Each structure stands twice: as structure tokens, then as C-alpha cells.
Amino acid sequence: MSKPKIRVRIAPSPTGNLHIGTARSALFNYLFAKKNKGDFIVRIEDTDLERSGEQYTKNIIEGLRWLEIEWDEGPEKSGKYGPYFQSQRTEIYSDYLKKLLDNGTAYYCYCTEEELDKERAEMEKQGIAPRYSGRCRHLTEEQKRKFESEGRKPIIRFKVESKKIKFNDLIRGEIEFDTDLIGDITIAKDLNTPLYNFAVVIDDYTMEISHVIRGEDHISNTPKQLLIFEALGLTPPVYGHLPLILGSDKSKMSKRHGATSILEYRENGYLPEALVNFMAFLGWNPGDEREIFSLKDLIKEFSIEKTHKTGAIFNVEKLDWFNSYYIKQKSIKELTKLCVPFLAEGRLIQRAGSKFEITDTKELIDSEYLEKIVALEQGRIKKLKDIDEATNYFFFDSIKYEPEILIWKKSDKEATSANLKNVYKILSELKEKDFEPKKLEKILLGICGEDRGAVLWPLRVALCGRKASPGPFDIAAILGKEKTLKRINDAINTLK
Numbered sequence: 001m002s003k004p005k006i007r008v009r010i011a012p013s014p015t016g017n018l019h020i021g022t023a024r025s026a027l028f029n030y031l032f033a034k035k036n037k038g039d040f041i042v043r044i045e046d047t048d049l050e051r052s053g054e055q056y057t058k059n060i061i062e063g064l065r066w067l068e069i070e071w072d073e074g075p076e077k078s079g080k081y082g083p084y085f086q087s088q089r090t091e092i093y094s095d096y097l098k099k100l101l102d103n104g105t106a107y108y109c110y111c112t113e114e115e116l117d118k119e120r121a122e123m124e125k126q127g128i129a130p131r132y133s134g135r136c137r138h139l140t141e142e143q144k145r146k147f148e149s150e151g152r153k154p155i156i157r158f159k160v161e162s163k164k165i166k167f168n169d170l171i172r173g174e175i176e177f178d179t180d181l182i183g184d185i186t187i188a189k190d191l192n193t194p195l196y197n198f199a200v201v202i203d204d205y206t207m208e209i210s211h212v213i214r215g216e217d218h219i220s221n222t223p224k225q226l227l228i229f230e231a232l233g234l235t236p237p238v239y240g241h242l243p244l245i246l247g248s249d250k251s252k253m254s255k256r257h258g259a260t261s262i263l264e265y266r267e268n269g270y271l272p273e274a275l276v277n278f279m280a281f282l283g284w285n286p287g288d289e290r291e292i293f294s295l296k297d298l299i300k301e302f303s304i305e306k307t308h309k310t311g312a313i314f315n316v317e318k319l320d321w322f323n324s325y326y327i328k329q330k331s332i333k334e335l336t337k338l339c340v341p342f343l344a345e346g347r348l349i350q351r352a353g354s355k356f357e358i359t360d361t362k363e364l365i366d367s368e369y370l371e372k373i374v375a376l377e378q379g380r381i382k383k384l385k386d387i388d389e390a391t392n393y394f395f396f397d398s399i400k401y402e403p404e405i406l407i408w409k410k411s412d413k414e415a416t417s418a419n420l421k422n423v424y425k426i427l428s429e430l431k432e433k434d435f436e437p438k439k440l441e442k443i444l445l446g447i448c449g450e451d452r453g454a455v456l457w458p459l460r461v462a463l464c465g466r467k468a469s470p471g472p473f474d475i476a477a478i479l480g481k482e483k484t485l486k487r488i489n490d491a492i493n494t495l496k
């Protein structure tokens, strides 16, 4: 007999943006599927119509696409197991609900919220873990009619019999639950409104999901789902629970540890390949020193059995490290393209046909000019967003100087001014084509005395207005003769 096909899924609820937890689950499921020539399915759990929003579904889809975690079946794709939105699967659920009601494993419960609260409080008082007492299990037809005439609306509960339930978790090994702690669970508000634990079982079964790989926060749902599978006489999938993602303080990852929405990372200038590489290490590693893995490499190397049991720490510095690495791998052309939105967004430049207009000076520049600027910072920026702050001085008409920062630490105002005047004179005698880093370096080093800083420091600050930047020859070469001279002149005037 051939082995059944590996089919895995993520089942996000569109009640919020795609966050790092779901994206990590998506990645691990995707890798597991692709490694085993299986299918990866995206199913949208939008049964909670009040809290679900179309904008969140869009955000989830866009986030996964950006990461290039492509699904085989799901939204915007066809597939023979659809529909892939729970809100379109009502009939399927109600058929199975009826089965459970008919075989006596589910029943209508008429208890009101107040009654349940009271029952819970009572149990807590007696020191028992609160759970539903099961008192609607044996209502007579007459009692039901009476409740209904009082206007009570029943919900559907599932009978949880007292027993131990065991399963073999793909990652965590054997896990045992005592169902006594669970109590009869609610599985639907009515025949047309299933709740999570029930709908997920029906979907996983009807979509022939072979493995459910999801966050550890769902581990307490697994015994409930196994019981429902059992009551329907169906074989459950294999389960595997991924370790929680923890912030650097080891508490559960949340907003306060930084961006949690995937598209926010994009807005902040992270590259998808960096995020994918980083997320792969949230609960997995290859068992050796290697750290750089493309999605393709991961498909080859990943194994779900190697996933860790303990919490995965989300370390932003590590993410930045991966991001710098991938930034350095880009060709200048590609990196410049990626940086343009961050420069334009900072309103330094605007697109003007095939060229760009510098906002401050209205000067037109071409992409080669931008490429030179970006090349200067390729090895320094951690995020694409940093390009704005790192290079904005290239796009300003004039630089505002604090006179003190122009002065080299071992020098004074007069000497600084004299050195700048000297540099100005020499550069003004050069031709435009001499504005090339190597040439400028040769010429200017020739006029430096013992202490190069006394000449090169004020020159560099004159050109960019800051204490830290790339070297003066590189900057001057990009600025060209006219702008370089203007800035030196402005600096000299500031020192007066």
C-alpha cells in the first residue's frame, strides 16, 4: 500500500494581522510538506463573524506571499477539499453535529451564563477545578420544552467521559491528559454555528490533514479534538506542538517585544529571506554551526523531529544580523530598488519617470547616482529603512553645521578654517572627472601633514554634517565638484 499523502495546514483566524507565531507555524508546516512532497493548505477560520475582518484575511495572505510561503490549496487557489473559509462550510459542520446528537455523544444544554457562573464559583469554593457539571445531559423532552418556553436558547455540548487520553506528539513525545479536568465542552452555538474545537476536527478530517503542526498554546485543545474524532469513529491526524515564542525576557512574545505583525517587518525594512531564516531558528536548528539558510536550503535540511521542546527566544539582534547579511548579498541594482521606497517615503526623493527628483533641490538624478549612494551604505545598514537616515545628507541643498563638530579634536577653529580653505583651493582647480575616490585620496593625502585628521575630519564633516559617515573621498566623488565646493564654503562661513 502506498503511504498516504502528507497534508498539513495552518488555520489562522482572521481576527488580527498575520503575526510571527502564525508565520512561524506556516513556515514549519510548509517545510514539512515540501520536504515530504506533500501539500500545504491555508484554511481561514472565520466562524467568529463578529471578530473576523476581511482586512485581516488580506493581511494574512499578503504576509505569506511576501515571505514566499506558498500554499497549494486555500484562499485565491482552488482545490478539491474547499471551500477553505469556515464561514462557507456550515452545511458540512451541521451534518456532523447531527451525527453527534444522534449517537448521543452531544446534547443540548440550556444553562444560562448566570447559572454557569454560579456553578463555577461553587466549585472554586470547594477547591475543585471548575468545569461543567453535565447537568443538562439527561434532560427529558418535557424539561427541554419548559426551558424553551422560558425563552432559553440551547447550545450544543459534547460529552467528555472520564478517562485518560494519550497521544504521541511528533515533537514532545507521549502526552497524557486526564479528561476529568475538562468537563463537557461546548462545540456549537447551534446547528449552524460551530465552535473552534469542533469545526477544526471536521475540517482536518474532511481535508484529509495528515499532521497538525501548531503552537504549543493549542496543546490543551488536542485531547478535546481527539475525543471528538473518536466519537465520530474517525482516525485523527498526528499532532506536533511547536515551542512558544518568547521575548528576550522569556515571557510570551507580545506587542511589547516589538513588531508582531509580519507586514510591519516589511515596513521597517526587513527582507523576507532574513525573516524566513530567522523564523526557521525559532525552534529548530541544523545541529551544526551553519546559520544561513534560504527557503530552498531549509526544505532540504529541515526535519520536524529536530524541533525543540523548550521555548524559542525571539532575539531582535539576531534578526538584524540576518537582515544585514541578506542586504550584503544583494546586487547594488536590486538593493537600490528595494531602498527607493524608503527614501521616497522619507520624502528625500520622488520618482520622475525613469529618473528621480531630489525633493529639496528639484534636481533630477538617475538610478546610477542612487546606486553609488546605496553602495556606500550596503555594508552598514541593518534595515532598508536605515538608508534614509544614513544617506539623507546627499539630498539636502545645504547642511546645517554645529561649528564645534567641524573642529578636529587636536585642532582649533583657525587651523580648521585654514585647512578647509586650502582643500577648497586644491579641489577648485580639479576637473569634474577627477572627482573619483582614488584620485581625490591621492591628491588630498598629499597635502595632509603628520595629523591627517586635521584636514580629513573637517572635510568629511563639511560634506555630510555628521561625526560618523563614510570617508570624505567617497562622499565628495558622489557629490561632484560643484556641491563639494559649496559645502566646504558653507563650512568655512560657519566657522567665521
Ligand code: GLU
Pocket (backbone or CB within 6 Å): 010, 011, 012, 013, 045, 200, 213, 214, 218
Ligand atoms: N484558529 C486557530 C488559531 O489561529 C487554529 C489553531 C489550529 O491550528 O488548530 O490559533
